Amino acid sequence: MAEAKTDKDDKVIGSRLMMGARERRFRSIGSRIGHSTLILIASSSLIALLFIFYFIIKDAFPFFRLEGFREFLGSSRWYPSREEAEFGALAIFIGSGLVTLGAILFSVPVGVLASLCLSDILPFSLRQVVKPVIEMLAAIPSVVYGFFALVVFAPMLQEKGGSLLSAAALVVLIPLAAILVIVTSDLLSGMFTRNVRKISRVAAGLAGSAVSFYFISRIYVFLNGLEIASGTNALNASVILGIMALPTIVSVSEDALNAVGRDLREGSYALGATRAETLVKVVVPAAKSGITAAVILGVMRAIGETMVVWMASGNAARIPKPWFNLLEPVRTLTATIAGDMGEADHVTGSARYHVLFAMALGLLLFAFISNFVSEMIVRKSRRSGS
Amino acid sequence: MEVGTRKLLDRSFTSVGFFAIILMGMALLILLQPIIVRGLKAFIFRGTVEYREMSLEQFGRGNAEALARDLDEALEARKPVYDILDSFEEEMKESGPEFRRQYRSDFSELKGLITELLGPREGAKEKALIRKKYGQTRYDRALIKLHQVLFVEGYDYSDTSGMGKSIETPRAELFAGTTIERLFGVLESDIEKMLKPKMTLYWRFLFDESKDAHFFGGIWPEMLGTLYLSIGSMIFAIPLGIITAIYLAEYAGHGKFVSLLRTCISSLAGVPSIVFGLFGLAFFINTMHVSSSKSVLAGSMTLALLVLPTIIRASEEAILAVPRGYREASMSLGAGKWFTIARVILPAALPGILTSTIISLGRAAGETAPIIFTAAVSVGKPLGLFETLSQPTPALPWNIYNLATEHEAVDEIRHVQYGMVFTLVAMVLLLNLTAILLRARITKKLRG
Numbered sequence: 001m002a003e004a005k006t007d008k009d010d011k012v013i014g015s016r017l018m019m020g021a022r023e024r025r026f027r028s029i030g031s032r033i034g035h036s037t038l039i040l041i042a043s044s045s046l047i048a049l050l051f052i053f054y055f056i057i058k059d060a061f062p063f064f065r066l067e068g069f070r071e072f073l074g075s076s077r078w079y080p081s082r083e084e085a086e087f088g089a090l091a092i093f094i095g096s097g098l099v100t101l102g103a104i105l106f107s108v109p110v111g112v113l114a115s116l117c118l119s120d121i122l123p124f125s126l127r128q129v130v131k132p133v134i135e136m137l138a139a140i141p142s143v144v145y146g147f148f149a150l151v152v153f154a155p156m157l158q159e160k161g162g163s164l165l166s167a168a169a170l171v172v173l174i175p176l177a178a179i180l181v182i183v184t185s186d187l188l189s190g191m192f193t194r195n196v197r198k199i200s201r202v203a204a205g206l207a208g209s210a211v212s213f214y215f216i217s218r219i220y221v222f223l224n225g226l227e228i229a230s231g232t233n234a235l236n237a238s239v240i241l242g243i244m245a246l247p248t249i250v251s252v253s254e255d256a257l258n259a260v261g262r263d264l265r266e267g268s269y270a271l272g273a274t275r276a277e278t279l280v281k282v283v284v285p286a287a288k289s290g291i292t293a294a295v296i297l298g299v300m301r302a303i304g305e306t307m308v309v310w311m312a313s314g315n316a317a318r319i320p321k322p323w324f325n326l327l328e329p330v331r332t333l334t335a336t337i338a339g340d341m342g343e344a345d346h347v348t349g350s351a352r353y354h355v356l357f358a359m360a361l362g363l364l365l366f367a368f369i370s371n372f373v374s375e376m377i378v379r380k381s382r383r384s385g386s
Numbered sequence: 387m388e389v390g391t392r393k394l395l396d397r398s399f400t401s402v403g404f405f406a407i408i409l410m411g412m413a414l415l416i417l418l419q420p421i422i423v424r425g426l427k428a429f430i431f432r433g434t435v436e437y438r439e440m441s442l443e444q445f446g447r448g449n450a451e452a453l454a455r456d457l458d459e460a461l462e463a464r465k466p467v468y469d470i471l472d473s474f475e476e477e478m479k480e481s482g483p484e485f486r487r488q489y490r491s492d493f494s495e496l497k498g499l500i501t502e503l504l505g506p507r508e509g510a511k512e513k514a515l516i517r518k519k520y521g522q523t524r525y526d527r528a529l530i531k532l533h534q535v536l537f538v539e540g541y542d543y544s545d546t547s548g549m550g551k552s553i554e555t556p557r558a559e560l561f562a563g564t565t566i567e568r569l570f571g572v573l574e575s576d577i578e579k580m581l582k583p584k585m586t587l588y589w590r591f592l593f594d595e596s597k598d599a600h601f602f603g604g605i606w607p608e609m610l611g612t613l614y615l616s617i618g619s620m621i622f623a624i625p626l627g628i629i630t631a632i633y634l635a636e637y638a639g640h641g642k643f644v645s646l647l648r649t650c651i652s653s654l655a656g657v658p659s660i661v662f663g664l665f666g667l668a669f670f671i672n673t674m675h676v677s678s679s680k681s682v683l684a685g686s687m688t689l690a691l692l693v694l695p696t697i698i699r700a701s702e703e704a705i706l707a708v709p710r711g712y713r714e715a716s717m718s719l720g721a722g723k724w725f726t727i728a729r730v731i732l733p734a735a736l737p738g739i740l741t742s743t744i745i746s747l748g749r750a751a752g753e754t755a756p757i758i759f760t761a762a763v764s765v766g767k768p769l770g771l772f773e774t775l776s777q778p779t780p781a782l783p784w785n786i787y788n789l790a791t792e793h794e795a796v797d798e799i800r801h802v803q804y805g806m807v808f809t810l811v812a813m814v815l816l817l818n819l820t821a822i823l824l825r826a827r828i829t830k831k832l833r834g
Binding site for chain 2: 034035038039041042043044045046048049051052055056058059109110111113114116117118121122130132133134135136137139140141142143144145146147148150151152175179182183186243246250274275276277279280297300303304305306307310311334337338341342356357360363364367368370371372375
């Protein structure tokens with residue numbers, strides 16, 4: 001009885017395992033259909049990207065037909081709502097560039113140092129504390145940063161901007177000068193014979209401190225005397241954008257630093273290098289491409305950001321004088337798109353509507369190219385690394 | 387270089403690194419501190435008797451008897467103020483035109499300010515705007531208003547090289563020698579009795595509709611709009627993202643097409659958010675006509691494109707993190723590829739996928755630029771579920787911008803703005819915290 005049952009079971013299992021030819025064909029067609037649907041769905045991001053390009057170009061093109069390139073890129077007279085409308089966007093492009101430059105000047109040194117500290121210096125337990133801080137900085141919505149810039153930071157800059165800037169300069173410059181003086185006096189004293197070395201070192205140190213004290217005090221007095229006419233300016237937007245770009249820069253360059261093998265580090269230590277020397281002369285050069293990619297991603301984050309610059313940059317479409325003056329209000333591409341589209345909404349088809357798409361096209365091309373470049377860099381380094 | 391110098395350099399490098407980390411931590415603290423401290427004031431504050439009156443009349447909440455008692459006491463305390471004002475009016479009538487000319491504009495300004503502070507006088511004409519019906523409802527605002535009553539702000543331009551300096555002179559000096567001079571002392575000493583502030587917990591801030599352009603009430607329409615938009619975007623993004631991730635992790639090899647696909651995904655992640663907004667306007671609304679103008683549906687679709695790359699990448703990572711043994715065991719038991727993916731790999735990768743989804747949900751909730759042209763309006767009612775297909779909605783991120791820059795009385799509704807910012811930040815950070823905890827559990831589990 002029991003035997004018969006197993007026999008029967010075997011037959012059932014056998015018929016399940018071995019398909020007939022018809023069934024097999026059916027299955028293969030089915031799997032082919034499934035496979036192609038899968039590919040179709042998987043290409044949705046490709047399709048989306050193509051559509052984005054197509055629709056932005058489609059709506060940007062009429063602007064160039066109506067107004068041409070020359071005024072758009074060559075003039076800084078931005079009067080889109082006048083009877084005789086002018087669409088010179090040069091000042092806006094420069095505004096975007098200036099704000100991004102300011103953000104990068106702040107966030108690259110801080111970000112790379114922080115990532116070095118995270119990857120090589122901090123003990124594991126502290127790293128677990130710092131990681132969530134970075135994640136939180138990345139998670140906070142941009143409008144919240146913008147609100148902070150407008151409501152908290154701008155009045156602060158306007159009221160005590162001079163003392164704020166001078167204090168920041170002191171915090172950065174004094175340690176820097178001290179290190180510089182010690183190193184140069186050390187190097188200089190190396191040139192003398194042994195018996196005068198100590199004296200020459202002290203002398204060089206004193207001279208160096210006197211010079212640096214003079215310069216630092218000059219800078220301090222200059223910054224302290226600054227009066228900031230409006231708190232919503234390029235500096236405000238730059239600082240906040242810099243903070244927003246930090247998480248990107250830190251996490252990408254930390255990945256790059258971690259990818260540098262232990263053997264390189266150990267070799268350097270074995271040669272008697274200190275940790276700082278190992279990091280600066282061995283690890284950073286080895287992770288150079290990853291850090292470059294991190295900087296590019298940071299630039300993209302800063303230039304594509306809308307809400308912060310819209311709320312905090314002052315939105316004045318003129319070129320600051322001199323061009324690097326961060327204390328003047330500027331207007332950026334993203335803020336122009338966001339601010340003008342509301343008014344231009346009713347006149348779909350006008351040059352005023354299409355110029356915003358032309359700007360978006362500029363942003364899109366910039367993002368696309370820099371993304372491509374950073375990916376190339378990373379891919380190349382990966383190939384040469386392995 | 388000497389060994390001492392090298393050691394010093396090493397140490398200073400370490401401390402500079404620490405400084406960078408501390409700078410980041412401080413940035414976070416400086417950012418969050420005012421948001422938390424002032425954001426909580428939208429929920430917990432000292433509400434005046436005017437607040438309780440408003441609450442009863444506009445929302446039907448509160449104890450009518452206690453309010454009547456409080457109001458009586460407050461009116462009793464306010465009586466001297468009105469008496470002084472009346473007697474000054476008498477004085478103006480009796481004295482000559484010179485006197486009248488001197489004080490008329492100052493007096494009407496003062497009267498206006500006192501009305502703003504204490505509310506319209508009893509028996510005055512009923513005002514149309516709700517905000518004009520009541521005095522200061524929040525005691526902190528009332529103190530600021532009182533300061534405006536007591537002092538006149540002016541600017542000193544005597545130093546022509548710099549900006550004008552703001553100087554304050556007591557308003558009493560304007561009225562020196564008249565009966566009204568007494569008024570300022572009375573106001574300053576008795577303001578607490580006139581307004582009777584009480585600690586108030588207004589948790590319904592989250593669930594009330596706003597009254598009179600956010601002067602009173604809460605942020606429910608914005609909350610609901612944000613929920614619709616973020617959940618709506620997930621409805622589109624999650625299936626697309628997970629299926630793409632399955633394809634990339636399980637089927638795709640290293641061909642040209644796959645590498646193109648990966649480039650596209652990372653490019654899509656790099657597209658500025660405002661460009662997504664323009665695309666949403668040009669494609670979903672102007673070309674596809676998913677709705678006649680802005681709508682939650684169009685906004686969700688735009689946001690879905692924005693978060694798609696994040697979901698794809700994180701889900702792919704989660705799928706790849708499932709140990710090979712699971713696949714092999716399933717295959718060796720005779721299961722097909724689909725079966726293995728659907729019943730073995732996906733369940734194992736689910737927590738990882740969930741983590742990425744939660745983080746993307748937070749991102750979608752906080753994005754502003756893509757919804758400006760596709761979904762957001764400044765003022766609106768809370769929407770029903772099916773209205774989302776065709777109606778635009780207010781949303782937290784957009785209304786934070788709108789109230790902080792375009793509202794007619796930006797300074798007077800700071801507490802609402804901070805309350806909104808606090809709510810949004812709390813939402814996003816809570817979601818992220820959940821994700822972090824979830825991830826910690828997964829790592830623990832995978833390590834065994």
